[in-house]
Amino acid sequence: MRTHVEETRKLSDSNFNDLRTLLNAVPGQIDYILEQYTRTKEKAFDDLDNINLLLGGSIYERLKPKVLPVLKDIKALAEDMKTNRATLARVNTLLTDMKQSSAHLRTSLRDMKTSMEQTLTDPQCSFPVTATTCASIRQSLNVLDGSANFDQLPSLDGHIAHLDGLLQTDLSGLVQKANDSLSDIPGEVKNQTRDFISEFKKTLNSIQSDVKNVSTKIPIQKTLSNFVRYVNNSEDYILHYLPTVEKCNSYRWLVCLTICCLLTLILIFYLLGLLCGTLGYDQNATPTNRGCVSNTGGVLLMVGVGFSFFFSWIVMTIVVLTFVTGGNLENLVCEPYRNKKFFQILDTPYLLNEDWEYYLSGLVLNKPDINLTFEQVYSDCKENKGLYATLKLDHIYNVSEELNITKHTGDINSNLENMNLRINDIELLDKTGRKTLMDISSSGIGKIDYAAYINATEGSPTRVNLMSFADNLQRKANQLPPGTLKTSLKDHVDTLRNIHQNQVVPLQNSMSIMHQQMKGLHHRTSRLRDRVSNIIFFLNSTQYFLTSQLAKVVIEESKQFGSKIISYFERYLQWVRMAVTQQIAACKPAATALDSAVNVFLCSYIVDPLNLFWFGIGKATVLLLPALIFAVKLAKYLRRMYSEDVYEDEPVHKVQSKPRVQTIPRVQTVPMVQTVPMKTMRHANTRSRVEQGTQTI
Known part of the structure; x- marks a missing residue:
């Protein structure tokens, strides 16, 4: 997560550069469209000259x-x-x-x-x-x-x-x-046709001005200019809060590292206790005569138990907080975003604005009754379609009507009909x-x-x-x-x-x-x-x-020649309409930026590592309980005892009477244990069992 957060600045810069490229490319694309008309016109001029x-x-x-x-x-x-x-x-x-x-x-x-x-x-x-x-x-x-x-042959x-x-x-x-x-x-x-060609060229030049006016009236630039404001505000917001995020991420990293170190410390105590207990264990030694190594193993196990009790509430609190955060983000944001149910929620009528049926069309087109959805816009942008078709800007400015072939070629047809070409018999x-x-x-x-x-x-x-x-x-x-x-x-x-x-x-x-x-x-x-x-x-x-x-x-x-001239402009105007509606301002960078913000930064950079963290820490916390039980049970077989419990067997005819427990008094030096002739059972314990009516031997 720390590495990903450090890459956030590079990721944001890359996406903002793509968005600016999209914004800056539109004027050049429009100029390219006008330049193609010049080439079409030159082709027509060349045919007229020939x-x-x-x-x-x-x-x-x-x-x-x-x-x-x-x-x-x-x-x-x-x-x-x-x-x-x-x-x-x-x-x-x-x-x-x-x-x-x-x-x-x-x-x-x-x-x-x-x-x-x-x-x-x-x-x-x-x-x-x-x-x-x-x-x-x-x-x-x-x-x-x-x-x-040959005299009979006549002359010719x-x-x-x-x-x-x-x-x-x-x-x-x-x-x-x-x-x-x-x-x-x-x-x-x-x-x-000398005079006709001169007038015809003037008509073609006038069509060029009409196409230029159509290109300038397309609301793509206006829409993108509004988008520029959002892009700049978003970039300023990210640049302003990114240092704070990086600083907080450092604190988060220290806290997580501390938690991991505490769990590692408990594990180390358990492992050292097992190691020392295993190496120093002697099954023939009495509880009070156990060696130093075995005793150290038992002590280390009990230290691990103490740390487990002392820090487990902190670990569990961290697990709960990260689980609630990461799990909810995964289920409420990341997974719905991947299967597009998130967009379906946003597209619910009257959800974001109770007065608008479709929020996005009301925001972009100022016509909330037009079926313009977040899911459709996102899908079109993923396919790199033009902004005009994606945002349905034809409801604001219909390019198809303005670039009507008949409207712009009618003058050409009328001029060709007035050519009045006459060939002498x-x-x-x-x-x-x-x-x-x-x-x-x-x-x-x-x-x-x-x-x-x-x-x-x-x-x-x-x-x-x-x-x-x-x-x-x-x-x-x-x-x-x-x-x-x-x-x-x-x-x-x-x-x-x-x-x-x-x-x-x-x-x-x-x-x-x-x-x-x-x-x-x-x-x-x-x-x-x-x-x-x-x-x-x-x-x-x-x-x-x-x-x-x-x-x-x-x-x-003459009509066929005119049709050939018209075909140049028909193909050009059709291409202009297709370019404006499908190619100009291809909005894939916008979809990529949204994917980077949600799917990459939020989900892949933060939520996925966060879920991995709480899952790992939670699993470790769950395993603390059996580890604690085993450590407590095992420590009594490894630690050196201050006293022993001795159990004597009574005669057979007195088997139903309670055994007599003899307590060995605590001595400053080596404790003395009296040997009894009957069979005894010794049991090491952390405290002496005191019964009512005991007798001192």
Whole structure:
């Protein structure tokens, strides 16, 4: 207890520091709430400054899936028409070259055939040895002819000229113009909302002043200022009386120490008496002949008995006083405080004030009919709830009504509705562009006889492969005997190979290129009319959407943008309401201070040690009674006696007569004891038994 009382000053300082921290933190918490509004406002300002990207960009994103595919198709069609025109021009050039090349090839092969026929008229072919070979060569000359004839393929100049007229209208440029109009929406939104943003920022600044006024009107600080007075008075009271308590505790400590020392002294006498009596006891010694050690043990036991009689009333008085104090405090204060029945007693209606139903609500709110109890306040503070909700300060100032979302965001909504954002109608394609699309559909490029061009370029320029023919001719020439015939045939072989390399291969390459070009062109133009029809359909549909729905899209996106701005302040105001009602001035230090005062200081520091003290001293006092009895009974077997009692047995026939008691007179020296012939019984006593009619022996 002494140690705990010495720690009281440290405990009180700690609790008062916590309470002052609670009191001093409230202004900072309110400033923090206002600072969070500044951050919210800055976030809204940032969105307003980027309205071209947020609102304009959202409008653009809404229109893009509708508009861009159509513009992309028109641009792709324009690019395809340019590609088709280039393909037609290249095919037309190839056709001209191929007609000239095929005519030249036919002439070369015809000349080659005539020359070889003249060579075969050589007299050497009449010899039986060479006649068969010459006949075979002569028969093979029938296949030496050009099979490719492109004169029947018509020229493509008319189609090229028609496409040149269509391509004078720059469809790609018109598409880019529509794209630019769509991309200009964010900038147009920025320009139209410049004045609106300025006014809107003023509205947000005015809301900040409203929130500041609400924060200053919350009665938490007023309640805490009243609480400060109680805290200061309590601290002054404790600091004033704590030295007195410490001084009185010193006296209490001395008294308790004295009582414990007295009990210890009695115990020491008993223990020394037992020790000396045990060590000095001789069962053969007569009571008057007992040793000094045994006699000292008996004396010490009787001294302990004397101290027990002398001080026991003091100890019992101390036990009674401490029992009444500590037991009642434990049962009336500590135990009810732990199970909260103490608060239930305080919350009994009209107990503390006969005019108030609820004392705490009458004291704090000046409204005694509000159900505000000590138990509820204590439980809320233990959970570290805010003082506003704990003390039900909403009956004085309703923060929920003052921080009504609609009340503070109504101006924002009205400003957003007055934004009056207008986006000019976007024309995807003008009349010229639409006419060009229709002309492309009827350009006739899809009616070209692609089959004729493809079939004409599928075969070979010659009826026979000139290289194979030349190889076969050389093999046959090698069978001939040397001479002019053989030499001429080998020259013809070289000429055929030159014709194949210089005329057939280029012509064949041109035919392959034309074949691929015409197949690709046919693929691109086979469904040109349907393609243009689909483009025109979606163009009209998209243009109708822009004309009829653009304003609606702008309004929807504007509302969504406004809702996003409002959501910042809705979340902020909700957070303010939650912070004010649950977090500002969290009152756990108050519950901790009350626990420290009652549960720790009063019960743990004082009542529990006090109860332990009276219980221990009381138990010792109870044990004094059997100790006293045993000590008195035991001392007569240990102390040295001044006289002895001798008992003589009478004869058997005189057994009913009373025994004769012989008293040994007190002698200054060693007492003399007469021995009798009969059996005697000696009994040591603290006094001599004197009977009527005794005789002196």
